[in-house]
Amino acid sequence: MPVPQDxxxxxxxxxxxxxxxxxxxGITDHAAQELTDITxxxxxxxGTKISAxxxxxxxxxxxxxxxxxxxxxxxxxxxxxxxSSNPGLINSDAFNAGWIIKVRPSDTxxxxxLLSPGDYENFI
Amino acid sequence: MEKIDHDIKLLFEQSVEGQSGVNLPQCDxxxxxxxxxxxxALLAATPVRLPEMCEREVTRHFTRLxxxxxxxxxxxxxxxSCTMKYNPKINEWAADLPGFTAGHPYQDVQDIQGSMELxxxxxxxxxxxxxxxxxxxxxxxxxxxxxxAMMVVRAYFRDRGENRDEVLIPDTxxxxxxxxxxxCGERVTIVKSTPEGLVDLDDLAxxxxxxxxxxxxxxxxxxxxxxKSIKKIADILHQRGAQLYLDGANMNAIMGQVRPGDCGxxxxxxxxxxxxxxxxxxxxxxxxxxxxxxxxxxFLPAPQVDFVDGKxxxxxxxxxxxxxxxTFYGQFGVMVRAYTYIRALxxxxxxxxxxxxVLAANYLGKKLEPFYTLPYxxxxxxxxxxxxxxxxxxxxxxxxxxxxxLIDYGIHPPTIYFPLIVSxxxxxxxxxxxxxxxxxxxxxxxxxxxxxxxxxxELAHQAPVTTPVSRVDEVKAAREPNLRWRYKE
Numbered sequence: 001m002p003v004p005q006d007x008x009x010x011x012x013x014x015x016x017x018x019x020x021x022x023x024x025x026g027i028t029d030h031a032a033q034e035l036t037d038i039t040x041x042x043x044x045x046x047g048t049k050i051s052a053x054x055x056x057x058x059x060x061x062x063x064x065x066x067x068x069x070x071x072x073x074x075x076x077x078x079x080x081x082x083x084s085s086n087p088g089l090i091n092s093d094a095f096n097a098g099w100i101i102k103v104r105p106s107d108t109x110x111x112x113x114l115l116s117p118g119d120y121e122n123f124i
Numbered sequence: 125m126e127k128i129d130h131d132i133k134l135l136f137e138q139s140v141e142g143q144s145g146v147n148l149p150q151c152d153x154x155x156x157x158x159x160x161x162x163x164x165a166l167l168a169a170t171p172v173r174l175p176e177m178c179e180r181e182v183t184r185h186f187t188r189l190x191x192x193x194x195x196x197x198x199x200x201x202x203x204x205s206c207t208m209k210y211n212p213k214i215n216e217w218a219a220d221l222p223g224f225t226a227g228h229p230y231q232d233v234q235d236i237q238g239s240m241e242l243x244x245x246x247x248x249x250x251x252x253x254x255x256x257x258x259x260x261x262x263x264x265x266x267x268x269x270x271x272x273a274m275m276v277v278r279a280y281f282r283d284r285g286e287n288r289d290e291v292l293i294p295d296t297x298x299x300x301x302x303x304x305x306x307x308c309g310e311r312v313t314i315v316k317s318t319p320e321g322l323v324d325l326d327d328l329a330x331x332x333x334x335x336x337x338x339x340x341x342x343x344x345x346x347x348x349x350x351x352k353s354i355k356k357i358a359d360i361l362h363q364r365g366a367q368l369y370l371d372g373a374n375m376n377a378i379m380g381q382v383r384p385g386d387c388g389x390x391x392x393x394x395x396x397x398x399x400x401x402x403x404x405x406x407x408x409x410x411x412x413x414x415x416x417x418x419x420x421x422x423f424l425p426a427p428q429v430d431f432v433d434g435k436x437x438x439x440x441x442x443x444x445x446x447x448x449x450x451t452f453y454g455q456f457g458v459m460v461r462a463y464t465y466i467r468a469l470x471x472x473x474x475x476x477x478x479x480x481x482v483l484a485a486n487y488l489g490k491k492l493e494p495f496y497t498l499p500y501x502x503x504x505x506x507x508x509x510x511x512x513x514x515x516x517x518x519x520x521x522x523x524x525x526x527x528x529x530l531i532d533y534g535i536h537p538p539t540i541y542f543p544l545i546v547s548x549x550x551x552x553x554x555x556x557x558x559x560x561x562x563x564x565x566x567x568x569x570x571x572x573x574x575x576x577x578x579x580x581x582e583l584a585h586q587a588p589v590t591t592p593v594s595r596v597d598e599v600k601a602a603r604e605p606n607l608r609w610r611y612k613e
Contacts, residue, residue, distance in 0.1 A: 034547070039602035062598040063541045087603065 002121075003028070004095050008111050009120035012069045015095065016114060023072060023103045023111065027059060029094040030124045035061040038090045041083045043101060048076045050103065052110060057100065059090065072110040074103040131592070132188055134609055139175035145182060173611060192592060194536050196403075200562050202488075204507045204539035204551025205298065205346055206405065207376045207398035209481075214468055215401060215461035224460050229452040233437060239456065240436030243429045246463045247413075253375075253474070254392060254415035255383025260424040261413045261454040266373060268449070269393030269412025270304035270340070272425060275446045276416060277338050277367050277391060278308060279423040283444060288337035288366070294323050296347055296543045301340045301371060310337060317545060321347040321500045323357055332364050342371040343387075344378070344505035346543040346551065348485065358388025367391060367420075375399040376555065377482055377506035380475035384415075391416045396455075400462035411458035425449045480556035481506040484563060488554050491567035495574035499546050507553035509546050516548050521577040521584045523548040526570075528595060529587035533569045 003009070007017035013031035017024045032038065040060040050056040055067035056076070079101050083089060090098035105111070115123065159167065177185075194201070201208035218224070227236045243261055250259040263269035274291070281288045291310045293301050295317055302312045316327045323341065332339075339361055344350040351357070358368045370384045370392035376399045378384075384392050396411040397404035404410050416424060426445035427438035466474065482505050489498065489508040496510040515521040527537030527550070539551040554563060576583050588594055 037599040037602075039599060060602075062602055064544055088599075 003117045005117045008114035010071045016071050023105050024099045025101050026099040032090050032094045036063045038087045041087050043079045044076050071114045072105050074105040076101050077104050078102040135175040143176045143178050145179035199536050201536040202538050202552045202554050204553040209555035210557035211401045211403050215464045218464040219457050219460045237436050246459050249466050255385030256415040257418040258421040259413050259415045262425040262449050263412040264450050264455050265410040266395040266412040267300040269414045272449050273391045273414045274308040276423040279446050280420050288335050290335045292339040296345045321349050322351045336366040338367040338369050340369040344374045347500050348504035348507040350505050354387045379478050381478050396458050396462040401465045402458045402461040409455050411455040477556050484554040488563050495571050509549050509551045512548040515577045519577045519581045523550050525584035529573050529584050531588040532590045
């Protein structure tokens with residue numbers, strides 16, 4: 001699957017998509033494929049402060065458990081409730097329906113420092 | 125061959141009302157009412173429905189279940205990192221001696237001097253193998269040993285007035301390492317491996333701080349590689365006042381060859397059940413004694429078994445001890461077996477174990493190299509990893525499929541998808557106790573599986589087909605766990 005051009009990436013396979021004054025965060029399709037069938041997603045509570053370089057949750061598959069890292073500082077304003085009953089959404093649609101959290105960023109310029117779609121594609 | 129289908133029902137499903145395995149005598153004391161003896165708040169609202177069965181059916185049930193076990197006594201079991209070596213039956217003879225089986229930890233130490241002596245001597249043997257000053261036999265399993273050791277390290281720093289709470293762990297570590305740290309209240313920082321699979325000393329130097337309490341290292345590591353920089357790692361840590369912890373899971377590769385204490389290790393745990401041949405996994409409990417250097421010894425769990433004035437005693441006078449970490453004094457039955465194993469082998473025998481374990485792994489690695497990817501070149505230590513990347517990319521056969529197919533050949537699958545830094549990883553540890561014929565047979569089967577991946581990939585996708593339960597839906601099991609059986613009303 002081609003990597004969407006409308007967002008930024010981390011080497012740890014998270015994507016960050018600006019949406020109004022929020023940023024939507026998820027993991028990439030490549031990560032989902034590597035993990036195989038995802039069985040559980042641990043998400044932070046709404047209101048949690050997250051920071052760049054720190055883990056804010058976990059994805060668990062039959063194969064492994066992986067931390068999800070943030071590339072930006074901010075506050076969680078919404079989580080994808082759908083994932084608690086249907087974690088497989090990340091496998092079927094990692095870049096859209098499988099989003100994990102929405103964040104109100106404290107400094108939008110942090111996004112610029114993340115990997116461009118091209119750089120991420122080269123990396124994987 | 126037709127599959128014999130003995131679907132084994134749960135005891136609850138086999139229950140027949142009125143059946144019983146015991147004939148209780150008539151009650152010869154006045155009957156007391158349960159509701160008077162026990163506060164009603166503590167009583168169940170509905171009676172517990174236990175299965176009703178006779179002895180014969182219970183015996184058959186468990187015997188049938190036992191026949192389905194894959195075990196070291198019946199199968200080759202190359203489960204990486206678990207050291208599933210054969211457990212010599214002389215261990216069982218010793219553990220069955222009435223002086224050991226009939227003893228009780230509440231007995232006066234005068235009356236159980238033999239058991240005390242065994243523990244004391246085992247302590248000494250483990251101290252010698254570790255090259256460290258004192259061993260505590262208390263921890264009941266490997267991960268419990270890790271936790272106990274981290275508590276000892278914490279107590280050591282608190283005693284010095286330091287609040288260090290950060291532990292460095294390489295990305296190849298067993299998952300229990302960070303878990304033990306988290307339980308102990310430490311923060312974990314991951315140290316990267318070099319492309320050769322060893323601790324990246326630059327990354328270590330960049331990540332160590334004055335808040336670093338310890339680094340937990342497994343050597344040889346989970347890739348089966350011995351990190352020759354261990355002394356350098358110890359020096360880097362010691363310069364900052366931090367401790368070096370050795371996860372002893374892989375002691376089978378080095379025991380009798382190198383003493384961890386000589387490499388600068390301050391504290392380590394053993395897995396008696398792995399290295400010293402006691403039944404484990406589905407077959408029995410573990411034991412995770414820890415060994416420490418002199419400066420950590422005051423903090424070990426209490427009481428300590430000791431030998432004073434010709435008698436074996438419990439030393440409770442250890443004011444800096446972290447205290448008790450479990451009931452009584454550890455897994456005594458495992459200690460008897462481990463002690464028997466060490467004494468039966470002697471000095472040269474112990475050394476021979478690690479020699480042969482390493483030889484067997486390298487032999488097998490070499491045999492598999494033409495058919496699978498070896499992400500790290502041989503030689504290895506007592507285990508090695510292969511990757512099924514080629515099979516996955518070319519034929520859609522994953523490590524999981526190969527593992528399932530091995531079951532059809534009566535072989536316990538190796539550890540798969542670990543360590544995490546190798547894709548489609550299979551971690552193979554043959555141990556020293558297998559014959560050349562078994563190793564050759566395994567290699568031939570792995571070759572056949574690799575060929576079939578090309579010629580008939582469906583075989584691997586369907587495996588296992590010879591077992592009572594074929595491929596289970598792991599995703600469904602994880603997403604919709606159904607853990608409780610209920611009576612159909």
